[in-house]
Amino acid sequence: xxxxxxxxxxxxxxxxxxxxxxxxxxxxxxxxxxxxxxxxxxxxxxxxxxxxxxxxxxxxxxxxxxxxxxxxxxxxxxxxxxxxxxxxxxxxxxxxxxxxxxxxxxxxxxxxxxxxxxxxxxxxxxxxxxxxxxxxxxxxxxxxxxxxxxxxxxxxxxxxxxxxxxxxxxxxxxxxxxxxxxxxxxxxxxxxxxxxxxxxxxxxxxxxxxxxxxxxxxxxxxxxxxxxxxxxxxxxxxxxxxxxxxxxxxxxxxxxxxxxxxxxxxxxxxxxxxxxxxxxxxxxxxxxxxxxxxxxxxxxxxxxxxxxxxxxxxxxxxxxxxxxxxxxxxxxxxxxxxxxxxxxxxxxxxxxxxxxxxxxxxxxxxxxxxxxxxxxxxxxxxxxxxxxxxxxxxxxxxxxxxxxxxxxxxxxxxxxxxxxxxxxxxxxxxxxxxxxxxxxxxxxxxxxxxxxxxxxxxxxxxxxxxxxxxxxxxxxxxxxxxxxxxxxxxxxxxxxxxxxxxx
Numbered sequence: 001x002x003x004x005x006x007x008x009x010x011x012x013x014x015x016x017x018x019x020x021x022x023x024x025x026x027x028x029x030x031x032x033x034x035x036x037x038x039x040x041x042x043x044x045x046x047x048x049x050x051x052x053x054x055x056x057x058x059x060x061x062x063x064x065x066x067x068x069x070x071x072x073x074x075x076x077x078x079x080x081x082x083x084x085x086x087x088x089x090x091x092x093x094x095x096x097x098x099x100x101x102x103x104x105x106x107x108x109x110x111x112x113x114x115x116x117x118x119x120x121x122x123x124x125x126x127x128x129x130x131x132x133x134x135x136x137x138x139x140x141x142x143x144x145x146x147x148x149x150x151x152x153x154x155x156x157x158x159x160x161x162x163x164x165x166x167x168x169x170x171x172x173x174x175x176x177x178x179x180x181x182x183x184x185x186x187x188x189x190x191x192x193x194x195x196x197x198x199x200x201x202x203x204x205x206x207x208x209x210x211x212x213x214x215x216x217x218x219x220x221x222x223x224x225x226x227x228x229x230x231x232x233x234x235x236x237x238x239x240x241x242x243x244x245x246x247x248x249x250x251x252x253x254x255x256x257x258x259x260x261x262x263x264x265x266x267x268x269x270x271x272x273x274x275x276x277x278x279x280x281x282x283x284x285x286x287x288x289x290x291x292x293x294x295x296x297x298x299x300x301x302x303x304x305x306x307x308x309x310x311x312x313x314x315x316x317x318x319x320x321x322x323x324x325x326x327x328x329x330x331x332x333x334x335x336x337x338x339x340x341x342x343x344x345x346x347x348x349x350x351x352x353x354x355x356x357x358x359x360x361x362x363x364x365x366x367x368x369x370x371x372x373x374x375x376x377x378x379x380x381x382x383x384x385x386x387x388x389x390x391x392x393x394x395x396x397x398x399x400x401x402x403x404x405x406x407x408x409x410x411x412x413x414x415x416x417x418x419x420x421x422x423x424x425x426x427x428x429x430x431x432x433x434x435x436x437x438x439x440x441x442x443x444x445x446x447x448x449x450x451x452x453x454x455x456x457x458x459x460x461x462x463x464x465x466x467x468x469x470x471x472x473x474x475x476x477x478x479x480x481x482x483x484x485x486x487x488x489x490x491x492x493x494x495x496x497x498x499x500x501x502x503x
Contacts, residue, residue, distance in 0.1 A: 016031065016032065016033055016110070016111060017031070017032040017033070017108060017109070017110055017111070017193055017194075017196065018030065018031055018032060018108070018109055018110070018111060018132070018143075019032050019035060019038075019089075019105070019106070019107075019108050019180075019273055020105075020106030020107050020108070020109070020141050021087070021089060021100075021102035021103075021104070021105055021106055022102060022103050022104045022105070022106050023071055023072055023077060023101075023102050023103055024072060024077040024078055024079070024103070024373075025077075025078075026075075026077060026142065026373075027106055027139065027140070027141045027142065028071070028102075028128075028141065028142050028143075028144050029132060029141045029142065029143050029144065030089060030091065030100075030144050030146065031146065032108070032178065032193055032273065034091045034092060034093060034146045035089055035090065035091055035092075035178070035273050036090040036091065036092045036097065036176070036275050037090050037178075037272070037273055037274045037275045038087050038088065038089050038090070038105060038272040038273040038274070039061065039087070039088050039090065039272070040085065040086070040087065040088070041086040041087065041088050041101060042059055045057025045058060045059055045068060046058040046059075046060075046065075048067070052152075053070075053073045054069055054070050054071070054073040054074040054152070055067060055068070055069060055070075056068040056069065056070045056101060059088070059099055061090065061099075064097065066090060066097050066098065066099045067098055067099065068088060068098075068099040068100075068101055069098060069099065069100055069101065069149070069152070070101050071100060071101065071102075071127075072101075074127065074152075074395075075127075075128075075372060075373070076372060076373055076375045076376065077373055078373065085104065086101060086102065086103055086104070087101075087102050087103075087104060087105055087272070088100065088101055088102070089102060089273070091146055091149065093146055093147065093150050094150075096150060098149060098150060100144075100149070105270055105272065105273075106141075106201075107198065107199045107200055107201060107252070107270075108180060108193075108196055108198060108199035108270075109132075109134075109197075109198040109199070109200075110197055110198060112132075112222070114222075114444065115132045115133045115134060116130060116131070116132050116133075116143075117130055117131055117133070117351040117365040117366070118130035118143075119131075119365075119366070119368065119369055119370065120366060120369070126145075126148065126369065126370050126395065127144055127145055127148045127149055127152070128142045128143065128144060128145065128370045128371075129143050129144070129145035129148070130142075130143045131143060131365070131371075133351070133441070133443075133444070136441075137354070137440075137441030137443050138441060140371075140439065140441070142371070176275040176276060176277055177192065177275065177276055177277075177278065178192070178193045178273065178274070178275050179191055179192050179193060179273075179274060179275075179276070179299075179309060180193055180196060180199070180254075180270065180271075180272070180273055180274075181270075181271040181272050181273075181274055181307050182252070182254065182267040182268070182269065182270050182271050183267065183268045183269045183270075183271055184231050184232050184235060184237065184267050184268055185232045185235060185237030185238065185268065186237070187235070187237075187308060188271055188306070188307045188308065189267075189307065189308045189309075189310055190274070190299065190307050190308065190309050190310065191254065191256070191309075191310050191312055192309075192312075193273075195256055195312040196254060196255070196256055196312075197255040197256055197257055197262065198221070198255045199252050199253070199254050199255070199270060200219070200221075200252065200253045200255065200264075201252060201253075202219055202228075202247045202252075202253050203247060203248055204244070204247065205217030205218060205219060205228055205246065205247055206218050206219065206220070213229075213320055214229045214230050214231075214233050214234045214240055214320075215227045215228065215229055216228055216229070216230050216240060216241065216242045216246055216266065217242070217246075219253065219264065221255065221262065224262055226253075226255060226262045226263060226264050227263050227264065228247075228253055228263075228264040228265075228266055229263060229264065229265055229266065229315075229316070230242075230246070230266050231254075231265040231266055231267055231315075232266075232267075232268065234315070241266075246266065247266060250268065250269040250270075251266055251267065251268055251269065252266075252267055252269065252270050253265070253266055253267075254267055256312045258312070258313065258316070258321060261321070263316070263321075265315070274299070274307070276299045280299055280300060281296070281297040281298070281299060281309060282297055282298050282300060283297050283298070291314070291315075293311065293314040294310055294311055294314045294315050295308055295309070295310060295311070296309040296310065296311050297309050350364060350366075350444065350445070351364070351365045351366075351443070351444045352364055352365060352443055352444075352445075352487065353365050353368055353371070353423070353439060353441075354439075354440045354441050354443055354485060355421070355423065355436040355437070355438065355439045355440060356436060356437045356438045356440060357404045357405060357408070357436055357437055358405075358409065358437075359486070360440065360484075360485045360486075361469075361485065361486050361487070361488055362443070362473070362485050362486070362487045362488065363423070363487070363488045363490065364487075364490070367425060367427065367490045368423050368424065368425065369424045369425055369426050370424045371421055371422070371423055371424070371439055372394075372421070372422050372424060372433070373420075373421065373422070374420045374421070374422060374435065375392055375422075378390025378391060378392055378401060379391040379392070379393065379398075385500055385501070386406055387402055387403050387406035387407040387500065388400060388401065388402060388403070389401040389402070389403050389435060392422075392433060394424065397431060398431070399424060399431045399432060399433050400430075400431065400432040400433070400497075401422060401432070401433045401435060402432050402433065402434050402435065402497060403435050404434050404435055404436055405435075407496070407497075407500075408465040420435060420436070420437060420438065421435075421436055421438060421439045422434065422435055422436075423436060423439070425490070425494075427490055427491075427494045428491075428494050428498075430494055430497065430498060432497060434493075443485075445473060467492060467496075468488055468489055468492040468493050468496060469486045469487065469488060469489065470487055470488070470489040470492070471486075471487040472484055472485065472486050472487065473485050473487065
């Protein structure tokens with residue numbers, strides 16, 4: 001497979017479904033089409049001599065030896081959990097497999113271009129290719145570049161024996177099917193990934209006059225009103241839970257589409273992403289015949305519990321669908337028409353990362369190469385300027401780390417906290433990272449909404465921060481409070497830093 005074919009394959013899959021994973025305090029996303037399965041981390045790995053720090057070791061998965069990569073070491077993330085239930089996402093590309101170690105699984109969602117912003121990854125070695133903005137910018141989910149993971153230095157490739165064994169098995173048994181498993185009462189159930197729209201963490205549901213039967217409320221999914229069913233109650237494991245805390249804790253909402261309508265199943269927790277061969281699916285007897293068509297079979301061989309595979313088209317009968325979803329299509333169309341009208345009036349939209357340095361500022365996300373945590377150590381060559389923290393070896397590239405506070409507020413005390421982040425830029429041949437107090441969110445707004453700053457601000461001299469600010473925007477935060485945000489001009493920042501080195 002040449003590079004153009006590889007890029008087409010990755011771009012095609014990026015328009016499908018993503019799974020998110022938690023590592024330290026960060027959330028990462030993988031295109032599910034590259035995920036072979038998710039398994040529990042083993043107690044022991046086979047060490048690899050002369051391996052880089054991020055290569056945890058080798059793991060034998062049903063006869064296939066797979067290298068396990070620790071993204072925490074690769075991305076300089078802090079250890080935040082001693083969990084014994086860490087997960088490994090087995091990713092596959094062009095016949096090769098690699099495992100990525102995570103603290104736990106997150107959510108499943110479909111690619112949404114309005115939420116997504118890609119970095120300029122041309123000629124870079126970073127494994128993060130962009131971000132998703134979730135919950136109106138409150139969550140930043142970093143998108144992992146699968147092709148870059150497989151190109152990391154000193155990562156062992158599959159032996160010809162392991163690969164040929166896998167290919168031979170696939171020829172004999174057909175292609176693997178993918179599904180997502182979840183816990184409902186005492187059972188583990190699963191749904192084919194193709195049937196799932198998203199899997200969401202929701203703290204509270206909205207009451208609805210459309211509640212009926214096992215429906216416990218609704219959620220708003222980007223303008224679409226989605227009824228939520230208590231799945232454990234539907235399966236007669238408990239009474240319907242309509243309490244205020246019904247969706248809290250580990251419970252998740254699995255969103256699916258039934259004909260033209262969306263509906264959600266509240267499950268107790270998400271278990272894993274698994275793949276199985278068709279011949280691993282076995283039938284089983286059911287005492288309750290009223291919903292017999294809901295169950296496609298049982299997947300065996302994954303841990304000590306068999307997994308029930310469901311047919312999402314048969315979870316609700318026709319009368320239940322009619323009772324629960326009536327009227328939702330009209331609500332959805334009404335909200336969408338208003339949204340389209342707003343977009344048409346606003347003009348071209350751009351996405352910005354907002355951050356804090358004694359105030360809220362923003363920079364165009366296309367300018368940002370990546371976002372990293374503050375590293376444990378920095379190189380300290382002699383003769384550094386006051387505003388330079390040090391040099392960071394970021395996967396073979398030396399990046400100058402600039403203290404934004406010292407750069408703009410020389411009288412401010414240098415410090416960093418657990419929320420401090422570094423925005424990494426590569427502009428005009430200069431690679432540098434800007435230390436900020438925190439990264440707040442990602443916002444998207446129309447160019448027509450921006451306000452040019454008065455020229456009087458530019459007359460305060462080149463040493464003032466005002467000379468690096470070009471525009472302003474008024475945004476509404478997650479609490480509904482309006483606040484102003486100033487936008488940095490990258491060319492001006494680069495010129496300031498370059499001039500400071502020459503002085």
